[in-house]
Amino acid sequence: MAQVTLRRIVKEYEGGVQAVKGIDLDIADHEFVVLVGPSGCGKSTTLRMIAGLEEISAGDIAIGGALVNDIPPRDRDIAMVFQNYALYPHMTVYDNMAFGLMLRKFPKAEIDRRVKEAARILDIGMLLDRKPKALSGGQRQRVAMGRAIVRDPKVFLFAEPLSNLDAKLRVQMRTEIKKVHQTVKTTTIYVTHDQVEAMTLADRVVVMNHGVIEQVGPPQELYHNPATKFVAGFIGSPAMNFIPCRLEQSGSALQVQLPGGAALPVPQDRTARYQAHLGRELLFGIRPEHLTEVRPNDHRENMAVLEAVPEVVEPMGMETLAHFWIEGAEICARLDPATPAAPGRKLPLAADMAKMHLIDPKTNKVL
Template sequence: MAQVKLNRVVKEYEGGVQAVKGIDLDIADHEFVVLVGPSGCGKSTTLRMIAGLEEISRGDILIGGTVVNDIPPRDRDIAMVFQNYALYPHMSVYDNMAFGLMLRKFPKEEIRRRVENAARILDIGMLLDRKPKALSGGQRQRVAMGRAIVRDPKVFLFDEPLSNLDAKLRVQMRTEIKKVHQTVKTTTVYVTHDQVEAMTLADRVVVMNHGVIEQVGPPTELYHKPATKFVAGFIGSPAMNFIPARLANGSGALNILLPGGISLPVPEARAKRYTGHAGKEVLFGIRPEHLTEVRPNDHRPNLAPLQLTPEVVEPMGMETLAHIWLEGAEIVARIDPSVPAEPGRALPLAADMGQMHLIDPQTDRVI
C-alpha cells in the first residue's frame, strides 16, 4: 500500500501534441481516486503513465515515495484491470489469477491460498477451472479483479472497467468494486467517463478536461462547489442549466436578470461575493433539481418564484423533466410527477437561489 504522487506530469506525443499538460496530484494511502472526464481528456493516458505503459515526457511519478519514471511496469508493484479485461485466453481462471504470482516465484501453496481467497471475495470459486471463453462479461470482470487482488499490490489501477458491461451489471459491479476496496483498502486509481461511477465510487474525484485537471475534491464538493463551468456541467445528471444573464444592482440588492424579463434576487449571503461583478454579463447556473414546482409549506430559504412554459415534458416515473426554451437557452426543471405539467401551459416554478452558481463567461470560472 502506498501513496501516489504526480509532479508536473506531461505526456507529449510526436509532433508536439500534449495529451497531459503538466498535472499535479497527490493520492493518499488507501484512497480511492477516480479520474473522470470526456474522451480525449488525458485520463487514460495519466493512468497508463502511472502503470508504466506510457513513457512520461516530463515531470515525475512517485509510488510509495520512489520516483518510478524509469521503472518498468513489472517492478512498480501495481495491478491493473483493463476495459476489455485482457484475460489470457489460453489459461484457466486459476492460471490467469496465479500468473503474476507464478512469475514472481511465489511458493505453490501460497499461490493457491491467495487465489482461493480472492475467488472467495469475488464469488468465483466455482469458475477456477474454466477458460475465459466460457465466462460471461461480469464473470470475466471478476476474474480480472481477482488477478489484481491476488497480487496484493501497492496500487490498483482500473481503466474503464465497467464500460463493456450492460447497464444493470454495471451498477452491480460498481457496488462490487466498492465492496472489494472496503475489504482490501488498497490505494486505487480508477478511470471512467461516467460521472455517476465517479461520484458513487470515489473518495475524491479528479475532473480532467483537455489534458489538465479542472478540479479535485470529494464528490459532494464537486457537486455543490464546482470551480469551473466544465465541472459544473459535467457533474450531475441531467446537467446544470446555464442561462446567459446580467447581474444588476438595484435598490441596494443584487438581482439576476434573465432573458424574458425575469428577475431573480441574489441571496444576501452571496451578495458580498458577487458585488464586484455587478452590472456585468454572467452565466446563471442552476441544477434541474433546484428548479422545482412550487411546494406548499416549503421551508427552503431563498426560494424565488418564476413562471415558465415547458415545451417538452418527460415523465420518468420518480420525477418529471420539463424542458423550457428561454430565448435560446434550454432549461430543464425537475418536478414531482404528481404536478400536472403540459407542454405549452405556464408552470409555476421555484428556483432555490441558495444553490445557484454564477459563472464569469470570460474565464469560465465559477464566481
C-alpha cells in the same frame, strides 16, 4: 500499499500534440481516486503513465515515495484492470489469477491460498476451472479484478472497467468494486468517463479536461462547489442549466436579470461575494433538482419563482423532467411526478437561489 504522487506530468506525442499538460496530483494511501472526464481529456494516458505502459515526456511519478519514471511496469508493484478484461484466453480462471504470482516465483501453497482467498472475496470460487470464453462479461470482469487482488500490489489501476458491461451489471459491479476496496483498502486509481461512477466510487474525484485537471475534491464538494463551468456542467445528471444573465442591484440586494424579463433575487449572504461583478454579463447556473414545481404553502427560504412553458415533458417514474428554452438556452427542471405538467401549459417553477452559481463567461470560472 502506498501513496502516489504526480509532479508536472506531461505527455507529448510526436508532432507536438500534448495529451497531458503538466498535472500535479497527490493520492493518499488507501485512497480511492477517480479520474473522470470526456474522451480525449488525458485521463487514460495519465493512468497508463502511472502503470508504466506509456512513457512520460516530462515530470515525475512516485509510488510509495520511490520515483518510478524509468521503472518498467512489472517492477512498479501495481495491478491493472482493463476495460476489455484482457484475460489470457488459453488459461483457466485459476491460472489467470495465479500467472503473476508464478512469474514472481511464489511458493505453490501461497499462490493457492491467495487465489482461493480472492475467489472467495469475488464469489468466483466455482469458476476456477473454466476458461474465459465460458464466462459472462460480469464474471470476466471479476476474474480481472481477482488477478489484481491476488498480487496484493501497492496500487490498483482501473481503466474504464465497467464500460463493456450492460447498464444493470454496471451498477452491480460498481457496488462490488466499492466493497472490494473497503475490504482490501489498496490505494486505487480509477478512470472513467461516467460521472455517476466517479461520484459513487470515489473518495476524491479528479475532473480532467483537455489534458489539465479542472478540479480535485470529494464528490459532494464537486457537486456543491464546482470551480469551473466545465465541472459544474460535467458533474450531475441531468446537467446544470446555464442561462445568460446580468447581475443587477435591487435595493440593498443583488438580483439576476434573465433574458425575457425575469429577475431572481440573489441570497443576502452572497452579496459581498458577487458585488464586484455588478452590471456584468454572466452565466446563471442552476441544477435541475434546484428548479422544482412551486408547492402549495411553499415558504422555503431563498425561493424565486420563474414562469416557464415546458416544450417537452419526460415522466421518469420517480420524477418528471420538464424542458423549456430561455433565449436559446435549454433549461431542465426536475418536478415531482404528481405535478400536472404538460407541453405548452404555463408552469410556475421555484428556483432554490441558495444553490445558484454565477459563472464568468470569459474565464469559465465559478464566482
